[in-house]
Amino acid sequence: MMQAELTKPSLASPEHPVEISGSQAVLEAFIAEGVDTIFGYPGGAIMPIYDALYDYHDRLKHILVRHEQGGIHAGQGYARSSGRTGVVFATSGPGATNLVTGLADALIDSTPLVCITGQVFAHLLGTDAFQETDIINITTPVTKWNYQVTDATEIPQVLAKAFFIASTGRPGPVLIDIAKNAQLQKFSYTGYTKCDHIRSYRPKPIVRKSYIEEAAALINEAKKPFVIFGQGVILGRAEEEFKAFIEKAGLPAAWTILGLSALPTNHPQNVGMLGMHGNYGPNVLTNECDVLIAVGMRFDDRVTGRLDKYAKQAKLIHLDIDPAEIDKNVKSTVPVWGDCKETLPLLTALVHEKKHTDWLNTFHNYAREEHEIVIDQELHPASGEITMGEVVEALNELTNGDAIIVTDVGQHQMVACRYAKFNESKSNITSGGLGTMGFALPAAIGAKFGAPHREVVAIIGDGGFQMTLQELGTIMQAQVSVKMLILNNRFLGMVRQWQQLFHDKRYSFVDIQSPDYVQLVKAYGLEGNSVDDRKNLKEALQKMLDSKDSYLLEVMVGKEDNVFPMVPQGCSVSEIRLK
Amino acid sequence: MKQEYTITVYTENQVGLLNRIAIIFSRRKINIESLNVSPSEAEGIHRFTIVINEFEEVVRKLCRQIERQVEVLKAYFNTGDEIVWQELALYKVPTDEVAEKLQVERLLREFGARAVVIRKDYTIFETTGHREETDKLLAVLAPYGLIEFVRSARVAIIKASNGFHEKLKEFEAVEPASELIENEFLNKQAEVFSM
Numbered sequence: 001m002m003q004a005e006l007t008k009p010s011l012a013s014p015e016h017p018v019e020i021s022g023s024q025a026v027l028e029a030f031i032a033e034g035v036d037t038i039f040g041y042p043g044g045a046i047m048p049i050y051d052a053l054y055d056y057h058d059r060l061k062h063i064l065v066r067h068e069q070g071g072i073h074a075g076q077g078y079a080r081s082s083g084r085t086g087v088v089f090a091t092s093g094p095g096a097t098n099l100v101t102g103l104a105d106a107l108i109d110s111t112p113l114v115c116i117t118g119q120v121f122a123h124l125l126g127t128d129a130f131q132e133t134d135i136i137n138i139t140t141p142v143t144k145w146n147y148q149v150t151d152a153t154e155i156p157q158v159l160a161k162a163f164f165i166a167s168t169g170r171p172g173p174v175l176i177d178i179a180k181n182a183q184l185q186k187f188s189y190t191g192y193t194k195c196d197h198i199r200s201y202r203p204k205p206i207v208r209k210s211y212i213e214e215a216a217a218l219i220n221e222a223k224k225p226f227v228i229f230g231q232g233v234i235l236g237r238a239e240e241e242f243k244a245f246i247e248k249a250g251l252p253a254a255w256t257i258l259g260l261s262a263l264p265t266n267h268p269q270n271v272g273m274l275g276m277h278g279n280y281g282p283n284v285l286t287n288e289c290d291v292l293i294a295v296g297m298r299f300d301d302r303v304t305g306r307l308d309k310y311a312k313q314a315k316l317i318h319l320d321i322d323p324a325e326i327d328k329n330v331k332s333t334v335p336v337w338g339d340c341k342e343t344l345p346l347l348t349a350l351v352h353e354k355k356h357t358d359w360l361n362t363f364h365n366y367a368r369e370e371h372e373i374v375i376d377q378e379l380h381p382a383s384g385e386i387t388m389g390e391v392v393e394a395l396n397e398l399t400n401g402d403a404i405i406v407t408d409v410g411q412h413q414m415v416a417c418r419y420a421k422f423n424e425s426k427s428n429i430t431s432g433g434l435g436t437m438g439f440a441l442p443a444a445i446g447a448k449f450g451a452p453h454r455e456v457v458a459i460i461g462d463g464g465f466q467m468t469l470q471e472l473g474t475i476m477q478a479q480v481s482v483k484m485l486i487l488n489n490r491f492l493g494m495v496r497q498w499q500q501l502f503h504d505k506r507y508s509f510v511d512i513q514s515p516d517y518v519q520l521v522k523a524y525g526l527e528g529n530s531v532d533d534r535k536n537l538k539e540a541l542q543k544m545l546d547s548k549d550s551y552l553l554e555v556m557v558g559k560e561d562n563v564f565p566m567v568p569q570g571c572s573v574s575e576i577r578l579k
Numbered sequence: 580m581k582q583e584y585t586i587t588v589y590t591e592n593q594v595g596l597l598n599r600i601a602i603i604f605s606r607r608k609i610n611i612e613s614l615n616v617s618p619s620e621a622e623g624i625h626r627f628t629i630v631i632n633e634f635e636e637v638v639r640k641l642c643r644q645i646e647r648q649v650e651v652l653k654a655y656f657n658t659g660d661e662i663v664w665q666e667l668a669l670y671k672v673p674t675d676e677v678a679e680k681l682q683v684e685r686l687l688r689e690f691g692a693r694a695v696v697i698r699k700d701y702t703i704f705e706t707t708g709h710r711e712e713t714d715k716l717l718a719v720l721a722p723y724g725l726i727e728f729v730r731s732a733r734v735a736i737i738k739a740s741n742g743f744h745e746k747l748k749e750f751e752a753v754e755p756a757s758e759l760i761e762n763e764f765l766n767k768q769a770e771v772f773s774m
Contacts, residue, residue, distance in 0.1 A: 136595055141602050145649045146595070165649055199750040200591050200652045324643040 009189055017188040022152030022178065023052035025189060026116060029159035030060060032192040035087050037061045037449045039074040043091025044131055046118025048183035050089075063449065063478050066470040068095050070442035072102025073468070076111045077446025080429045081404055081454070083237065085112040085167050086446065092118045093131030096138075096177070101436055103142040103173045108433030109258060110235060112171035114162045122150040122179040135177050144172030152185035160195035169203030170322040171235055205321070207338040207346065215317045215334045216350030218291050219249055224359050226289035227251045228274055228282075228303075231258035231432075232296010232320060232340055239263070239425045241344040242295065249351040252360050254282035256297050257413075258432040261422040265401065271363040275303040276567045277414040280374075280576060281366030283567060286311050287574040288362075293317045296340050299329035300433065309572035319343050373578045374564050379419065385558035386534055388415040388487050394538050395457065395485070396421040398545055403455040404429060404447050408440035408464035411493035414563045416459045426451075438467030444482045445474055455483065455545065462488040462514045469520070475550045476524040483544050484552040486517060489559050497562045521552040532556035583612075584638045584656050585664065585735045588627040589619060589743055591650040600627060600651070603644045609633060613666075615732035621743040624652065630733050652750055657737055664735035668713035669695070670704045670720050671727040677702060681723055690716045701726060 009028045012018040020028070026049055030038070038060055042050045053062060065071040068090040075086030090096050096117040106113050120129040136148050145165045147158055155178070162174040219225055233242045239262050246253045246263075252271045253263060263270050272279030274286070283305075286292065292314040297303070304310045307329060318325075318332040319340050326335040336343050378389035392415055395403075401421030407413040407430040422428060429447050431439040444458035465486050475482055492510040499507050518528040527547060531540045537555065544553040567576045590596055597616060604611050612630040619626035631638070642654040674697065677683055683702075687693060692706040706716055713730055 137598055140595065140599050141606065148594075198649065199747075201649045322647065324640075324647045328640060328643075 012189045012191040014190045017190045019186050020189045021048065021052060021183065022149075022155050022185050022187070023049040023183045025152060025155040025187075026159065026178070026183075027052055027056045027060060028189070029156060029163075029192055030087060031056075032194065033085070033159075033163045035060065035085075037063060037078060038087045038089055039063045039065055039071040039078070039446060040089025041065055041068050041071055041091065041095060042089070043093075043095045043118065045092035045120055045180050046089060046095070046116070046183070048180060049116065049118065049178070061449075062089075063445070063474065065442065066473045067468070068098035069101055069438070070445075070468055070471040070474060072099045072106070072113070072115065073436075073439050073442035074446030074449070074471075074474075075113050075115070076102060076106050076109075076439075077406060077429055077443030078450035079106075079111050079113060079446075080443070080450070081426055081447035081456075082450030083234075083426060084450070085114055085163060088113060088115040090115065090117050091131065092120055092135070093133045095131075096135040097133060099175070100139060100142060101434075103139055103175065105431050105434040105436045105439065106173040107142050107144065109431065110171050110231060111173065112166040113173040114159070114166050115173060115175045117175060117177045118183070119148065119177045119179045121181045123181070125150075125179070135175070139175050142173070143175050146175040146177070148177040148179070149182050150179045152182045152187045155182065156189070156192050157195075160193060161198065164195035164198070165201065169201070203321075205323070205338050207336075207342055209346075211334055211336050212343065212346045213350065215293075215336055216347055218315055218317060218334060219251075219293065219347075220352045222291035224285075224289045225249070225251050225291040225293060225356065226285060226314075227253040227293045227295060228256070228286070228297060229253060229259045229262060229295040230256040230297025231262075233259060233262040234425055236296060236321070236340040238341040238344055241341060241348070243267070245344045245348040245351070248348055248353055250354040250356040250360070251293065252356070252363050254279070256300070256303055256432070257417045257428070257430060259297060260417055261425050261427040264423050265421045266423075269360065271360075272367070273418055275300075275573075276305070277418065277563050277565065278303075278567075279367065279418070280370040280565050280578065281363040283565070283573040283576045284366060285363060287313065287572065289314050291315050291317065293319070294330075295319045295344070296321070298325045301329075304329065305567045305571055305573040305575075309574070370565065370578065378415075385561070386532065386537060386555055387561055388412055388489075388557050389419050390534075391485070391487060391537065391541075391555050391557065392416050392419040392459070394541055398538070398541055399455060399457070403427070403457045404451060406430065406440045406444040406447055406456060406458040408458075408460040409435045409437045409494075410461045410464060411489070411497065411561075411563050412459055412461045412487040414494075415487075437461075437464040440464060441468050441482075441484065442471045442474070444484070445471060445478070445480055448480050448482055456481070457483045457485055459485045459487060461493060462486060462490065463492045463512055465517075466512075466514065472521060472524045472526070476526065480550065481548065482550045483547070484521075484550070485541075485544065486552065486554040487557050488514060488517075488554050489557050489561065490514070491559060493561075494563070496560070500560070500562070502568070517552055517554045526550050526552060528552035528554070530554040530556070581632050581634055583630060583632050583659055584635075585659070585662050585733065586627070586629040586631065586638065586642060586645070587655045587657070587735065587737060588629065588645055589621075589652040589654075590625045590627060591652070592623060592625045593650045596648070596650050599648050600629075600645060603641060604629075604631065607637075607641075609637070609641070613732040615734050617734070619743055621747045624743060624747060628733055628735050653743075653746065655737060655740075657735075661739065662735040662737050664709070664733050665707045666710060666713060666733050667705065667707045667731040668716070669727075669729050670716065670725060671701050672704070672720055673724045673726065674699060674702045676723040677720075681719075686716075686719070690719075692716060
């Protein structure tokens, strides 16, 4: 072997250790874990890692973001579209604290991330050094695991743990804070070993057969069984297993917004969306079904409405990988603790083949009513201002449901989730649990890197877009193709809707102005367009989709349109309002 | 009904874990009445003993949240009659006062106390027991110029526990026995929480 090869860190072993720095060890870990893209922003305390990155640029793509929050949301978008772990760099102090929103978002939405923050030299810890902040304690409530490294020899092991913890069990964000001295420190590197066991951590429960049997018996006896599913199906890569299960037992299935796209929207048993702005049938019939089968979802209050009036008549089968979710909000009759990739096939084997035609028709009847009262006018208005729904519907027609849709938070998010069509899993990316405005633009950038062959359309409100629009700079520099569709109602629409309905129309600080978005993206060298006339809408959307580069389309929509149906806060799901 | 629960948590010995566990309570605005962290019978494993007043349902959920932490091996919760517990108290009093006005010997005998330090200027007594017992001695000493008083956190042994040695071996195994990772709590929902 050549001398040069002998010193290659990738060939290091306990017999042939190679001297490398802590920074190199971080990047070696990334390569061993199959990382291809890093979203980050340099700074003083992470400079040694960036210095090492200079020599790795052929193997690791680094996307320079414009703000660390943009970096972490991009990491989330990457993770959600690719199903892999997102990787983020930030420096100490403000760089690190700027990650907090993204960490909280990733924790509540179970997104696997490994974030590396620089930290001041270990001897300066606790001295109020320049750009020193106690990021470990700040991020403890918003990480699945975090750890501070002060000695380079720990790095290979700690990073192996970080990737293992982030991606297994119920995924989540991990933050590793590395003191500058550890980044610089040279040590004898003996190679990288992936972690597959931590004694205090059990990511994969053993499935109890007796509960599978009990669950199957309940389903087989049920007259009105109803499946509600969440992101667990996607995270467990169990889309096919899930489909086989509901098809064999003839079960109607409704989704939470994070579960959306796990089952094609045109599947005959897909009955729609749950929750506050979900569909009429799934909400009302939650309180009429006799067996409720929850798969990989956590009974968020936006899904359940008033808990003491939620599915009281039903027996509940709850499939989840996280034991803390079982019985947390809704008491289960049969808890099926496990990975749904394993539990669903076991259940499918035991359930009888059935059709439940009448019961499924009940859903269709409600859907018909919802169409008449709400949906038809929302999607195909004859006159008046453009509605958000018709934009999404026009987009469906042009993309055939093949695009990844990234949404921000608010009215447009609810409308997009209600009406967007999806054929493929991992196509709906939104901030569900935390409801982070400003999520969509950076997440869409990350989503494109996670799924480069797919069209990525970010649907964003005029409020949310202005929260992270600095990432236009990232789009410009990275030359990534993201289609930005701003639904501009010149209001913080969701808050305005609540003020209208519940606060006597006292519109308190929801009237928000926008810059000229077309001029704005022009400054970044991008093309844009704005439409306010229905007859130009489709053509404008087509032009946006046809563009090879990033493109911004602003659509002026109804200023005071509301999202319906709606389960008012504090009401039961069966008290859903159609208008 | 809210009542006193003693939570026992077996953990790795890791910087920051105390905070990770403490914030599970503070996030829900639950006050920790007593907290003790010490080594356990198993080498390298730490044992938290936490006392709170709460509803059983809440305590069960808290334990699940605690067990969810990567470095936590197990969490148990018990009512007072399921454990044997003790607290230790120290009392510092002026030596003349107790020697003159209070019969020290009687005091020691009655309260099972012992004198840890006797100096010309002060004496330090120590006693262990339940809250009522340490409180009683406090009441007795208060009129005699009590200078300082301190009581430790609760330490508790679960009556039904077989210790952690065997369980730890199982945790260390890559393929642990199913008993360990089958969620026992699903089986005996009302009784013991365990993962």
